[in-house]
Amino acid sequence: MRGETTELLLENLTKLLKLPTIRQQYRSLAREAEERNLSYEAYLLALLEQEQTVREANQRQQKLQRAAFPIRKTLDTFDFHLLPSLNRNRVMTLAQGEFVQKKENVLMLGNSGTGKTHLAIAIGMQMVQEGFRVRFITAANLVEELLVAKEEHRLLNMEKQWLKYDVVICDELGYVPFSRAGAELLFQFFSSRYERGSSILTSNLDFAEWTQVFGDEKLTAALLDRLTHRAHILMMNGDSHRFRQSLQRRAQEEHDA
Known part of the structure; x- marks a missing residue:
């Protein structure tokens, strides 16, 4: 019961704090951290890095859309x-x-x-x-x-x-x-x-x-x-x-x- 309550709280808090990537990946990263015997700090760092990486990618995509390029050229x-x-x-x-x-x-x-x-x-x-x-x-x-x-x-x-x-x-x-x-x-x-x-x-x-x-x-x-x-x-x-x-x-x- 405690595990379900914790997960429910995590779901609500990550939504409230607008941390969608953490909400999606905290379980899989927790299992990986356990298998690799990572510290709590390393697990937290991995979660935050994932959130930041996805957020930056989304921001770049939004900026590309706002740029209104008629065609993509490199x-x-x-x-x-x-x-x-x-x-x-x-x-x-x-x-x-x-x-x-x-x-x-x-x-x-x-x-x-x-x-x-x-x-x-x-x-x-x-x-x-x-x-x-x-x-x-x-x-x-x-x-x-x-x-x-x-x-x-x-x-x-x-x-x-x-x-x-x-x-x-x-x-x-x-x-x-x-x-x-x-x-x-x-x-x-x-x-x-x-x-x-x-x-x-x-x-x-x-x-x-x-x-x-x-x-x-x-x-x-x-x-x-x-x-x-x-x-x-x-x-x-x-x-x-x-x-x-x-x-x-x-x-x-x-x-x-």
């Missing part, structure tokens, strides 16, 4: 040989996360199809593994969200929510030109993150061409001044990976035919 699947101008060691150093701790930015510039989005996501996923809060969004969608937030008088609250992210990945800047209002809101967004959080931006345009997107030379210059201060700039011009793969598929199909 650094080990990025083919650096196809882009010899890109310094692999520099990228791997960035993936260690020091730029996030220093609240620095990473800007990836290059023509379409060279793997900018892949690399941005891969670094972002690595930052999640390092425990940072990351969020992915395209530049067009970000501007749309900012415009809606302004219309609904919740712009300040939205910016506060975004500042909770250690890294914001803004993809495809330059593919769609913005309205004057959209450009000003995007400028305000990145200005608010200046030295308060890191950003990773990808663009198919050189800096000199950004005026085409923002429509104002002074606004563009002011934005670039903030973004490039203490930033890591990766030039990723080269042959399009997608175009190369398309040619390879076509050649294979012709060969098979």
Whole structure:
């Protein structure tokens, strides 16, 4: 009877203290501790380590979901040989996360199809593994969200929510030109993150061409001044990976035919 009462108390206490892993594993670990003649302290340590391991894994999974990556990409699947101008060691150093701790930015510039989005996501996923809060969004969608937030008088609250992210990945800047209002809101967004959080931006345009997107030379210059201060700039011009793969598929199909 005492054993049943003890188990019932353990069930209730582990639920109350929100220790689900301990609740699930205390019996099996107790048997293992008995077989190995472990001390009470060693048994307790094993229980707590299991709880912490599962909790950290769950937190990483939650952060991955909140990051809203459109697809999962990793650094080990990025083919650096196809882009010899890109310094692999520099990228791997960035993936260690020091730029996030220093609240620095990473800007990836290059023509379409060279793997900018892949690399941005891969670094972002690595930052999640390092425990940072990351969020992915395209530049067009970000501007749309900012415009809606302004219309609904919740712009300040939205910016506060975004500042909770250690890294914001803004993809495809330059593919769609913005309205004057959209450009000003995007400028305000990145200005608010200046030295308060890191950003990773990808663009198919050189800096000199950004005026085409923002429509104002002074606004563009002011934005670039903030973004490039203490930033890591990766030039990723080269042959399009997608175009190369398309040619390879076509050649294979012709060969098979």
